[in-house]
Amino acid sequence: MWLTGRVAAVFSLAALAPGESQKRRKPLFESDDHYVMLNDDWRNSFYRRALARALPECGKDCFVLDVGAGSGLLSMIAASLGAPQVLAIEANKDLAALAIDTVAQNRPLNFPTSNVTIVAELSSKVHPDVLPGGRKADLLVTETFGTMLMGEGANNFVPDARDRLLKEGGKIVPSGGCQMATLVESHELASVTSATNWGGFDLSRLNILRDTVYWKMTMGHTKVQFTALSERVCVLGFNIYKDYRSTVPDNQTFRIQATRPGTVHAILFDWDVWADDTKADNMSTAPGTREFAGDVAWGYLLQLQEAQNEDWSYEPFPRFLEVKKGDELDLGVEYIAAGISMHAKIRPAPAAGSTHAAAPPTSVGTPKRLLGKKRSDIVESNEYHLPLAGDGERNAFYEGALSFALAQNRTKNANPTVLDCTGGAGIAALLAAKKHGLESMLLSPNQEYVRAFKEVIEANKLEDKVQAYAAPPSLFMESLLPQGERMDVVVLDIPGTPLHGNSPFSVLADVRKQILKPNGAVVPSGACFEVGLVESLELAQMFSVPSGTRWSPSSSGKWTDIELEIWNTEARKRSVFNQLVPYTKWFGAGSNMTWRWLTPPLCAFEVDFQTYGFKDAPPEEVKESVLALNPAKFAGRGHAVVAQWVVWASPDTRRATLSPDSESGYFGRGLTWPHYAQALAVPTPNNEGPLEAPRLEAGEVKHLKVVVRQGKGKQMYHPGPEFELTLLPPEWEKSTEL
Numbered sequence: 001m002w003l004t005g006r007v008a009a010v011f012s013l014a015a016l017a018p019g020e021s022q023k024r025r026k027p028l029f030e031s032d033d034h035y036v037m038l039n040d041d042w043r044n045s046f047y048r049r050a051l052a053r054a055l056p057e058c059g060k061d062c063f064v065l066d067v068g069a070g071s072g073l074l075s076m077i078a079a080s081l082g083a084p085q086v087l088a089i090e091a092n093k094d095l096a097a098l099a100i101d102t103v104a105q106n107r108p109l110n111f112p113t114s115n116v117t118i119v120a121e122l123s124s125k126v127h128p129d130v131l132p133g134g135r136k137a138d139l140l141v142t143e144t145f146g147t148m149l150m151g152e153g154a155n156n157f158v159p160d161a162r163d164r165l166l167k168e169g170g171k172i173v174p175s176g177g178c179q180m181a182t183l184v185e186s187h188e189l190a191s192v193t194s195a196t197n198w199g200g201f202d203l204s205r206l207n208i209l210r211d212t213v214y215w216k217m218t219m220g221h222t223k224v225q226f227t228a229l230s231e232r233v234c235v236l237g238f239n240i241y242k243d244y245r246s247t248v249p250d251n252q253t254f255r256i257q258a259t260r261p262g263t264v265h266a267i268l269f270d271w272d273v274w275a276d277d278t279k280a281d282n283m284s285t286a287p288g289t290r291e292f293a294g295d296v297a298w299g300y301l302l303q304l305q306e307a308q309n310e311d312w313s314y315e316p317f318p319r320f321l322e323v324k325k326g327d328e329l330d331l332g333v334e335y336i337a338a339g340i341s342m343h344a345k346i347r348p349a350p351a352a353g354s355t356h357a358a359a360p361p362t363s364v365g366t367p368k369r370l371l372g373k374k375r376s377d378i379v380e381s382n383e384y385h386l387p388l389a390g391d392g393e394r395n396a397f398y399e400g401a402l403s404f405a406l407a408q409n410r411t412k413n414a415n416p417t418v419l420d421c422t423g424g425a426g427i428a429a430l431l432a433a434k435k436h437g438l439e440s441m442l443l444s445p446n447q448e449y450v451r452a453f454k455e456v457i458e459a460n461k462l463e464d465k466v467q468a469y470a471a472p473p474s475l476f477m478e479s480l481l482p483q484g485e486r487m488d489v490v491v492l493d494i495p496g497t498p499l500h501g502n503s504p505f506s507v508l509a510d511v512r513k514q515i516l517k518p519n520g521a522v523v524p525s526g527a528c529f530e531v532g533l534v535e536s537l538e539l540a541q542m543f544s545v546p547s548g549t550r551w552s553p554s555s556s557g558k559w560t561d562i563e564l565e566i567w568n569t570e571a572r573k574r575s576v577f578n579q580l581v582p583y584t585k586w587f588g589a590g591s592n593m594t595w596r597w598l599t600p601p602l603c604a605f606e607v608d609f610q611t612y613g614f615k616d617a618p619p620e621e622v623k624e625s626v627l628a629l630n631p632a633k634f635a636g637r638g639h640a641v642v643a644q645w646v647v648w649a650s651p652d653t654r655r656a657t658l659s660p661d662s663e664s665g666y667f668g669r670g671l672t673w674p675h676y677a678q679a680l681a682v683p684t685p686n687n688e689g690p691l692e693a694p695r696l697e698a699g700e701v702k703h704l705k706v707v708v709r710q711g712k713g714k715q716m717y718h719p720g721p722e723f724e725l726t727l728l729p730p731e732w733e734k735s736t737e738l
């Protein structure tokens with residue numbers, strides 16, 4: 001045995017299972033975005049400035065109430081600015097417990113004479129009698145805003161806390177805010193949400209899947225350009241001193257003007273919140289105003305648009321609205337659950353005298369093509385199928401891979417049949433029919449996607465060659481196969497897509513059992529799980545309060561003077577250093593996250609899909625990857641091990657691969673194909689103490705132990721192999737045991 005318990009314990013990076021996790025394992029920050037909030041310097045500084053101005057007016061025994069306190073950071077900021085009494089209300093018991101420990105650690109250093117108390121309770125359940133000294137608060141501070149300003153329900157419980165727990169005339173920080181909406185043009189956004197033509201095929205019928213009402217894309221910290229085509233309009237103002245849930249209307253219509261010519265692809269929703277009624281100091285989620293952590297915590301939303309008629313009716317087939325500078329438009333907004341969410345639409349302003357001129361009440365309505373459709377299928381189509389349909393490089397890869405598989409002629413059939421199980425635009429099925437003159441079939445569990453693909457078949461006049469069925473391969477009926485004979489070639493998605501698609505690992509066994517000939521060919525032909533070391537302070541901000549932050553370059557686990565190391569200990573406890581977590585978006589071509597490979601990604605484990613699934617794989621294999629840092633370059637901090645699946649068309653032409661990084665910088669690749677990241681930290685005794693990313697020197701060689709578990713060896717039961725990665729410490733490399 002070359003791995004001892006001692007080493008595993010000292011440098012505990014035991015890891016996970018990337019796999020296309022059926023369990024939908026989410027990055028820590030998504031289920032608990034408090035790390036990015038703690039690292040959001042702008043948010044924290046905004047509150048500190050606002051409190052520093054408000055507290056002197058509040059007097060010597062100012063009692064501050066923090067509603068929805070989370071980590072307790074705002075309470076600690078208030079106390080360190082001199083508030084003698086702070087009550088923090090946080091309904092989440094785990095968060096409240098962490099806040100209690102964090103406050104206890106900071107009291108002697110930062111607010112020795114203040115009394116900061118945490119109550120683990122819903123604010124609506126806190127009775128005024130239990131307030132310290134039986135008196136109501138002098139100042140209420142809250143940060144309970146979502147990506148949509150009211151997305152966390154601030155207009156629900158904040159007015160209640162204000163009315164019951166704040167004294168008459170008490171101060172509120174912030175004083176109010178506005179949910180903003182702007183018409184935007186973004187050709188990159190359009191490219192991932194609208195199918196056009198590829199390889200001589202008209203794919204545009206897939207656009208019946210485009211959801212211009214319910215689905216919204218969350219974006220942030222992006223290189224994708226948006227051009228505003230209108231003013232930024234306040235569509236929902238919220239005065240925290242006065243407003244109620246009931247003050248939010250059901251709907252509203254705003255008359256706006258196009259400020260420049262262009263194509264309206266989407267409405268962008270972002271917000272501003274102001275410190276006080278002067279509105280001189282504000283916090284905003286507008287694109288380009290935030291650093292990375294703030295954009296991960298909040299970001300902004302995009303609702304796709306389509307041309308609507310004067311009477312707010314939709315055309316049968318969606319198209320984007322073109323506007324000229326000065327065009328008058330009506331922006332109709334429908335508020336969902338008192339503004340927790342909202343939908344917005346535009347129509348050309350009806351001419352004076354038109355029967356539609358006085359048309360409000362606004363009817364955002366739903367286009368007929370989306371009525372009565374299965375919502376989850378439509379969401380999946382917008383998040384997965386449409387971005388894939390626009391990925392020309394991916395289509396070209398499948399074109400080459402299919403030609404290779406056919407040329408191999410494994411089944412010795414003069415007229416082989418092709419089964420396309422990919423999520424893209426059914427390119428393999430279309431190519432098999434048109435380019436190779438063969439019969440093909442597309443199979444997908446997504447009914448709406450199959451319905452749209454049937455229209456694509458018609459539009460390309462391939463009805464006699466291509467069939468499509470809405471069924472998962474495991475439930476497919478053999479009797480529906482062409483000529484009742486099993487298929488010769490099967491085309492599958494990429495391994496590793498965590499949420500969607502027919503990955504070889506999840507469907508190949510069923511496909512072999514009932515649809516594919518025993519010697520049939522599989523596309524792609526093989527795949528590799530690549531690993532490398534990555535430096536990215538921004539990535540580290542998603543799961544820790546790292547050292548080397550901009551405002552505090554030398555200290556780990558702090559925001560200014562406030563000690564947050566407890567959060568790093570918590571990250572260790574929750575095993576963020578033991579799991580490979582899939583990330584779409586932040587590593588992709590559309591992201592502004594700063595990251596770089598310190599060691600080039602190397603193949604750590606290879607799979608041959610022509611043989612995968614025939615025999616039981618060994619339950620456990622141990623491999624070693626040698627990761628060499630460039631000798632010529634300054635190295636850096638290894639914040640994470642990053643892994644990715646790459647695939648190839650044939651075992652001999654491994655250079656013709658496809659990876660999560662698009663060569664042309666196609667934005668949609670990063671949305672559909674994840675990287676996996678596992679945090680790294682310098683080992684400490686008992687896994688305690690300050691958290692530091694290992695410093696890696698130029699020319700250094702690191703050894704990564706890769707344990708691959710399959711079949712009976714699996715612990716997480718994800719489809720496909722599970723991986724446990726352990727970066728071995730330098731002592732180990734010198735050890736003779738190796």
Ligand SMILES: *[C@@H]1O[C@H](CO)[C@@H](O)[C@H](O)[C@H]1NC(C)=O
Nearest residue numbers: 086087115116117131132133
């Ligand atoms: C601190 O405040 C709590 C109520 O929030 C109160 O029960 C406690 O007695 C106070 N402690 C001191 C030392 O004043």
Ligand SMILES: *[C@@H]1O[C@H](CO)[C@@H](O)[C@H](O)[C@H]1NC(C)=O
Nearest residue numbers: 272274279280281282283284
């Ligand atoms: C927010 O503050 C910035 C300057 O910090 C200013 O340019 C902007 O106009 C303000 N926004 C609002 C809505 O007051």
Ligand SMILES: *[C@@H]1O[C@H](CO)[C@@H](O)[C@H](O)[C@H]1NC(C)=O
Nearest residue numbers: 221222223287288289290592
């Ligand atoms: C994103 O990066 C581009 C350059 O790649 C830069 O021009 C832009 O300002 C950045 N945006 C943000 C929000 O950082």
Ligand SMILES: *[C@@H]1O[C@H](CO)[C@@H](O)[C@H](O)[C@H]1NC(C)=O
Nearest residue numbers: 249250251252361362363364
């Ligand atoms: C819009 O709001 C008005 C006033 O609340 C209401 O009467 C009307 O039914 C609403 N229209 C729609 C389409 O929801």
Ligand SMILES: *[C@@H]1O[C@H](CO)[C@@H](O)[C@H](O)[C@H]1NC(C)=O
Nearest residue numbers: 406407408409411412413414
């Ligand atoms: C495949 O093999 C069969 C039988 O040997 C042959 O008839 C056919 O032409 C071959 N097809 C191709 C594309 O090589």
